[in-house]
């Protein structure tokens with residue numbers, strides 16, 4: 063059998079972790095020919111719950127699951143990691159200012175970045191899910207100077223999938239028929255879900271939809287505020303759909319995007335589209351040979367430009383704040 067791929071999952075005892083680990087172990091992350099060895103990182107108070115999850119993983123008798131280790135130490139958890147899914151984060155609690163939130167997460171993602179730098183495998187690929195995902199990914203990347211910056215990514219695939227679902231429902235089409243949709247900017251309410259290059263069964267999506275009011279006043283806010291709507295309905299934040307998006311993100315990263323299509327991911331900007339280099343921002347990206355590439359040369363109309371600039375301005379502010387707090 064092939065050597066197992068080492069996958070580290072932080073926040074393993076949380077609700078996304080619970081929806082994610084079984085899918086990884088069943089082969090959905092890396093494919094049906096790749097055995098995986100899971101490394102679960104949790105805070106000490108949640109180790110017992112992580113052990114319970116590990117017991118259930120055993121009880122699934124997954125043929126591809128080569129082993130499960132549980133850690134409360136980041137250095138040990140990331141040693142030899144090929145894939146690192148950074149899910150655990152400090153949530154915003156009542157009365158918490160943005161600076162407090164960024165500081166608390168800097169205290170998690172700085173050391174985790176350093177641990178990845180110190181001991182992860184040479185081919186490590188990092189996906190940050192824990193919020194604020196883009197800036198947490200930026201902090202981790204800044205603490206990993208020896209890892210190529212393009213190995214650090216933040217998740218906007220859930221936003222992308224939410225946008226696909228909204229367009230499919232509106233137009234009575236299948237999500238498979240929709241291509242070239244893009245999420246730009248921050249994984250926050252300022253994100254810009256962009257249909258201007260999208261197609262539905264080969265026709266321009268905006269032409270099929272033929273209702274700019276719906277796009278601006280319904281589609282964009284529905285996608286951008288979907289997380290809050292899920293919390294309102296379910297009484298808890300998105301978990302299975304977030305886990306599904308994490309699976310999609312890594313699967314696409316490793317196996318590639320289909321010809322003629324792209325996806326969305328938060329990647330370290332190379333300055334494309336006027337997004338300051340070094341920021342972790344969402345772009346339309348293709349994946350080939352295990353690497354994401356920002357789709358070049360798209361024309362942006364004034365509406366798109368303004369929406370992207372507004373979300374990027376928020377990322378710049380977050381970067382200024384973490385710099386001022388000494389977190390990078």
Ligand code: NAX
Nearest residue numbers: 073075076077078103104105150151191192193217220304
């Ligand atoms: P939970 O609160 O259920 O689980 C988080 C887990 O992380 C807890 O078990 C906690 O003990 C653990 N944890 C905290 N600090 C840790 C550390 N330093 N090392 C290891 N583990 C640590 O949250 P859950 O619903 O699973 O959500 C996890 C994160 O995903 C949150 O930050 C959430 O905001 C974020 N999300 C991001 C999404 C995205 O699209 N990028 C969408 C879904 C989700 O809201």
